Amino acid sequence: MSAQLIDGIALSQKLRAEIAARAAVLTAKGKQPGLAVILVGDDPASHVYVRNKVKGCEDAGFYSLKEQYPADLSEAALLERIAALNADPKIHGILVQMPLPKHINPHKVIEAISTTKDVDGYSVLSAGELMTGLEGFRPCTPYGCMKLIESTGVDLKGKHAVVIGRSNTVGKPMGLLLLQANATVTICHSGTPDLGVFTRQADVVVAAVGRRNVLTADMVKPGAIVIDVGMNRNDEGKLCGDVDFAGVKEVASHITPVPGGVGPMTITMLLMNTVEAAERA
Numbered sequence: 610m611s612a613q614l615i616d617g618i619a620l621s622q623k624l625r626a627e628i629a630a631r632a633a634v635l636t637a638k639g640k641q642p643g644l645a646v647i648l649v650g651d652d653p654a655s656h657v658y659v660r661n662k663v664k665g666c667e668d669a670g671f672y673s674l675k676e677q678y679p680a681d682l683s684e685a686a687l688l689e690r691i692a693a694l695n696a697d698p699k700i701h702g703i704l705v706q707m708p709l710p711k712h713i714n715p716h717k718v719i720e721a722i723s724t725t726k727d728v729d730g731y732s733v734l735s736a737g738e739l740m741t742g743l744e745g746f747r748p749c750t751p752y753g754c755m756k757l758i759e760s761t762g763v764d765l766k767g768k769h770a771v772v773i774g775r776s777n778t779v780g781k782p783m784g785l786l787l788l789q790a791n792a793t794v795t796i797c798h799s800g801t802p803d804l805g806v807f808t809r810q811a812d813v814v815v816a817a818v819g820r821r822n823v824l825t826a827d828m829v830k831p832g833a834i835v836i837d838v839g840m841n842r843n844d845e846g847k848l849c850g851d852v853d854f855a856g857v858k859e860v861a862s863h864i865t866p867v868p869g870g871v872g873p874m875t876i877t878m879l880l881m882n883t884v885e886a887a888e889r890a
């Protein structure tokens with residue numbers, strides 16, 4: 610048996626067409642959605658992601674602003690830029706690409722972004738809104754994973770979902786979204802003694818670790834849905850996820866590829882949050 614591929618590019622195309630239509634309505638009313646992306650330093654992977662984000666904006670008919678600063682930009686100068694963008698009526702969403710250089714406190718930066726423009730959903734308020742079930746911006750990566758799972762047509766009610774990873778931006782909010790969809794949720798992490806014990810019970814596995822082959826075929830229940838968030842490089846320097854794709858696809862019912870799975874959907878949900886921010890403004 611070979612799993613069905615969950616195509617993040619195809620789903621993105623469909624959702625981005627809807628987003629572009631919403632943007633066109635706003636633009637006609639003189640309220641073109643605008644996203645500002647700030648990049649500090651010269652991490653090559655960050656450059657690729659930021660380029661994809663700006664391209665996504667252009668294709669959806671958004672106004673976009675890309676600001677690049679050297680790695681030695683002071684925290685005060687960055688906070689000043691954020692304050693200016695908070696006050697800029699052309700900008701509805703602000704994204705500061707992570708990770709930041711060590712001398713800049715990411716929490717300070719995230720909290721400096723106006724709540725109404727926190728399209729990453731990284732702020733303490735956005736996290737609290739998600740936790741309590743209030744309306745707010747959901748973090749783009751787990752939000753995109755939910756759309757990918759929904760696209761399989763499988764109802765999460767009564768299912769056991771296992772998340773591997775508990776970061777504030779991926780694993781934890783992923784667990785909350787799955788819980789909201791009525792799954793029974795287990796969150797595993799580096800202190801989990803035997804991952805397989807948990808993943809073998811899972812109807813849905815979301816791997817968000819950042820290490821190759823964290824999930825192998827022997828750890829997957831036949832017919833499970835497998836979502837691969839990881840972005841790693843293999844020995845040949847090729848992009849790969851956390852999941853042993855070749856092995857797991859023979860056991861799972863549905864699986865996301867890397868590239869072409871979660872990555873494009875992260876950007877799609879960023880565009881979705883931004884058009885939403887513009888509609889609310």
Ligand SMILES: NC(=O)C1=CN([C@@H]2O[C@H](COP(=O)(O)OP(=O)(O)OC[C@H]3O[C@@H](n4cnc5c(N)ncnc54)[C@H](OP(=O)(O)O)[C@@H]3O)[C@@H](O)[C@H]2O)C=CC1
Pocket residue numbers: 750773774775776777778779780797798799800801804817818819820823838839840841871872873875
């Ligand atoms: N495609 C996309 O759009 C995105 C991809 N990513 C990618 O997803 C991956 C995860 O990102 P992020 O959450 O930010 O990473 P973090 O490094 O912040 O978190 C990794 C998590 O994995 C856990 N972990 C580490 N080793 C193991 C192990 N052997 N078994 C079980 N759990 C383990 C850690 O546990 P502990 O808490 O105990 O340390 C931690 O909770 C990365 O590869 C990243 O590049 C991230 C964001 C978006």
Ligand SMILES: Nc1nc(=O)c2c([nH]1)NC[C@@H]1CN(c3ccc(C(=O)N[C@@H](CCC(=O)O)C(=O)O)cc3)C=[N+]21
Pocket residue numbers: 657658661704705706707708729749750840848867868869870871872873875876
């Ligand atoms: N403030 C902030 N917000 C983020 O959303 C954020 C961040 N910081 N820091 C880094 C992570 C990572 N991330 C990705 C986005 C797109 C792809 C993506 O487009 N991936 C493509 C391939 C990209 C390639 O070719 O290298 C794919 O999987 O098909 C990947 C990863 C967003 N992040």
Ligand SMILES: [Mg+2]
Pocket residue numbers: 617866867868869870871872873
């Ligand atoms: Mg991907």
